[in-house]
Amino acid sequence: MTFLIDPVLLILFSLVSCGIGHAVRNKTTLPAGKILSVFSLSVIIFTSTSLYLNMWYMDWFWEPFATLVTSGKDLMINSGIFHFETTNTAGLIDALAIIQIILYPLWTFIGLRVWSYFKK
Structure with a gap:
């Protein structure tokens, strides 16, 4: 899981769950x-x-990606693609992470609404 793919996963999991x-x-x-x-x-x-x-x-979750990331936080923020600071994240990065996690129910709701829309 990373902040990049979690929204897509939540929508897809909702669609599969509804199926x-x-x-x-x-x-x-x-x-x-x-x-x-x-x-x-x-x-x-x-x-x-x-x-x-x-x-x-x-x-155990992030260690297979140890060549790309240094910690679970690094995996969540950078996904092995970006190079944002992951050790001293107080402030903006932590606030953005909190906002992202707060939005997770929205992605599930969107998946449920998409299912409802196409199953009418």
Whole structure:
């Protein structure tokens, strides 16, 4: 997960979740698609936040990219493509990261709306 691909992943996961929910609609009365979308959103928020905060239990996630990045925060900010500062991020970079994570539910909502639009 990186800030570059998370919005696209959230939209796609919502679409796939709704597709699964549509496939099992005859087997349950629960809104399975929405439940799976919220679960996907929760997993991505947890993963992205943990990576950005350099939590020790997420080292396994960024270490395969060790030739491109130096930490989970570096992976989240630079994605191995950019070269923004990742050690002293107090201020603008942290604020932008918080805004990005706050917007994650919006991307899930957009995915749900796209599904609703095309399934009418």
